[in-house]
Amino acid sequence: METADVVVVGGGPGGSAAALAAAQSGALVILLEADELLGGNAARSTGYVAFAEFEMQAEIGVEDSPEQYLADMQAEINRQKGRYGLIFDADLARRYAEESAGTYRELTELGFRFDRFLPRPVQHTVDRMVSVADTAMFTTCFESALADAGVDVRYRTRAVRLLRDGDQISGVVTEGGPRFGAADGVVLAAGGYQANPDLRSRFQPEAQASTPYLGTDLCRGDGHIMGSAVGGDLINMTMIPPLVMVGSALVEDSIAVNQQGHRFHDEAGPYDDRVAALEAQQDQQAWYVFDNRIAQAKAQLVDEMPKPAVSGTTPAELAAAIGCDADGLAKTLDRWNQTVVSGTDRDPEFGRVIFGHPRTGIVEPPLWAAPMVVGINFPAGGFQVNADMQVLDVFGDPIAGLYAVGDCVGGVSPAIGLGGVKITAALTLGRIAGRVAANGRR
Numbered sequence: 001m002e003t004a005d006v007v008v009v010g011g012g013p014g015g016s017a018a019a020l021a022a023a024q025s026g027a028l029v030i031l032l033e034a035d036e037l038l039g040g041n042a043a044r045s046t047g048y049v050a051f052a053e054f055e056m057q058a059e060i061g062v063e064d065s066p067e068q069y070l071a072d073m074q075a076e077i078n079r080q081k082g083r084y085g086l087i088f089d090a091d092l093a094r095r096y097a098e099e100s101a102g103t104y105r106e107l108t109e110l111g112f113r114f115d116r117f118l119p120r121p122v123q124h125t126v127d128r129m130v131s132v133a134d135t136a137m138f139t140t141c142f143e144s145a146l147a148d149a150g151v152d153v154r155y156r157t158r159a160v161r162l163l164r165d166g167d168q169i170s171g172v173v174t175e176g177g178p179r180f181g182a183a184d185g186v187v188l189a190a191g192g193y194q195a196n197p198d199l200r201s202r203f204q205p206e207a208q209a210s211t212p213y214l215g216t217d218l219c220r221g222d223g224h225i226m227g228s229a230v231g232g233d234l235i236n237m238t239m240i241p242p243l244v245m246v247g248s249a250l251v252e253d254s255i256a257v258n259q260q261g262h263r264f265h266d267e268a269g270p271y272d273d274r275v276a277a278l279e280a281q282q283d284q285q286a287w288y289v290f291d292n293r294i295a296q297a298k299a300q301l302v303d304e305m306p307k308p309a310v311s312g313t314t315p316a317e318l319a320a321a322i323g324c325d326a327d328g329l330a331k332t333l334d335r336w337n338q339t340v341v342s343g344t345d346r347d348p349e350f351g352r353v354i355f356g357h358p359r360t361g362i363v364e365p366p367l368w369a370a371p372m373v374v375g376i377n378f379p380a381g382g383f384q385v386n387a388d389m390q391v392l393d394v395f396g397d398p399i400a401g402l403y404a405v406g407d408c409v410g411g412v413s414p415a416i417g418l419g420g421v422k423i424t425a426a427l428t429l430g431r432i433a434g435r436v437a438a439n440g441r442r
């Protein structure tokens with residue numbers, strides 16, 4: 001059996017951050033990744049991240065604090081509480097908010113670049129969400145940092161069981177049998193359980209348990225299953241919120257129209273409001289409409305839409321292709337384009353924040369429409385952990401040598417509606433887990 005001080009299961013942002021911190025703390029680290037590349041869902045994501053009191057805020061004079069970030073998370077949790085039975089770990093969320101600025105600094109040192117603020121005033125009460133310039137950085141920057149730190153990364157290696165030595169978690173078994181011993185601990189960083197309909201069916205009504213999800217097919221809840229097999233306490237597993245499936249970066253340059261050719265909501269508003277708005281439309285039918293400039297520039301996001309986009313040279317042709325009212329669509333496009341070029345930051349109809357680079361509107365033919373489809377957002381369920389990211393059992397006692405990070409942790413995830421929380425918490429709390437697993441202290 002090969003051995004290390006720390007074995008990390010999964011190389012998304014949580015696992016990469018944990019492995020790096022553990023190695024920088026002097027531990028011998030093996031990172032097992034089921035895929036051929038690092039980055040996990042973060043490399044496939046929109047790349048929105050959110051920090052409190054970081055340099056970019058100072059540059060534009062935004063006042064923020066970890067307390068304010070925590071209050072925004074708490075407000076989002078209060079909004080969700082009516083729908084799900086939730087356990088929000090406010091202490092962990094505070095720690096995350098406090099250490100988030102350190103994550104920003106570390107990312108910039110690793111070579112990450114951030115291009116702009118994404119205001120979401122309904123969710124983040126101040127400007128604190130920014131976008132990573134290129135989500136491939138979750139792969140490339142961590143690949144080189146982990147190599148420099150001496151982390152032994154094993155690709156195409158799927159962990160399937162945890163090993164125990166008495167009460168201590170002592171390693172993992174991988175598919176096909178090879179074992180990896182971990183003298184100081186194992187970090188579960190295998191992402192969520194969205195790609196595992198059997199596991200989802202324990203927490204969702206049957207009809208919803210196999211609805212589509214975004215991202216990699218490798219988030220099969222392996223971490224959740226392995227950790228619960230040794231007594232880990234899973235919380236918030238029923239929160240698997242519905243979501244209109246679309247990359248946020250595509251929404252920025254699109255409008256949504258219904259069968260009448262009319263807009264009907266703030267396309268960039270809270271995820272659950274978007275689902276409710278779609279479900280209120282005739283036949284629950286509507287489309288994202290964008291122009292050819294965006295179809296070219298954001299081709300990957302268009303390809304990833306659950307149903308193919310169709311095109312038409314004019315608004316009337318597009319309306320005929322999707323079966324919506326041609327006059328309604330033409331008028332809606334005119335109104336939207338006037339709003340965009342006017343330079344206003346807010347759409348007067350639904351209060352949507354308008355981005356647009358450049359502010360040309362939806363004009364370049366052919367015009368495109370992709371059907372809106374409801375799937376799921378990221379499941380919120382994961383392990384209850386302590387401040388050291390150690391997995392707790394149902395009695396609240398830590399399981400010796402077992403840590404969880406990212407989508408394997410349950411206590412902060414229900415704040416997902418804020419935007420940027422998933423990746424940033426995975427990175428921030430991942431660093432803590434790595435440090436503690438390596439040193440046995442915070």
Ligand SMILES: Cc1cc2nc3c(=O)[nH]c(=O)nc-3n(C[C@H](O)[C@H](O)[C@H](O)COP(=O)(O)OP(=O)(O)OC[C@H]3O[C@@H](n4cnc5c(N)ncnc54)[C@H](O)[C@@H]3O)c2cc1C
Nearest residue numbers: 010012014034040041045048159191215406407420422423
């Ligand atoms: C389209 C899309 C857009 C998103 N946009 C955003 C956004 O803008 N902001 C945000 O905060 N969040 C966003 N998310 C969510 C975010 O990407 C995830 O919540 C985040 O990446 C979770 O980090 P993680 O490290 O826990 O897991 P992941 O990033 O899911 O990585 C888990 C890794 O573990 C590997 N793995 C799984 N099982 C095993 C196993 N048994 N053995 C070894 N390896 C295993 C997987 O291959 C994967 O590489 C988005 C996700 C998608 C798909």
